[in-house]
Amino acid sequence: MTTKGTLLDNENGRIFREAWIAGVTNHYPGEPKPGYIAPWNDTPDWERSAAAAVHEQIRAFIDTTDGATGRLTREQKSRFVALCWIGQIYKHFPDPKPSYVADWNDLPAWQRETDADIFETIERIS
Secondary structure, eight states, X not given: OOHHHHHHHHHHHHHHHHHHHHHHHHHXXXXXXXXXXXXXXXXXXXXXXXXXXXXXXXXXXXXXXXTGGGGSOHHHHHHHHHHHHHXXXXXXXXXXXXXXXXXXXXXXXXXXXXXXXXXXXXXXXX
């Protein structure tokens, strides 16, 4: 991978992570776990890579629909983010805990809302 690609991945991963932190801060009931709101520099390498990859998947989806994703519901946007994230979990963990790959219906409401916020953040800047 080129340095330019690495820099772009880093920037896109940060955008995803910052949207995640903002969503958790807004939607999590009570005090979130420290790992949920850890800054980018304290985020594990696998999670940085996953954040950049999911950002790219969202951006590509927006681009290939010529922005028609604005017509999706928040639930549809959230489901897309959750499914892309599950793919990254399987990529990075050969035998993940079931809670890491839970279906969207089984996610807590705060996480579903946060995923929708992530999609909409990327949608606004694309």
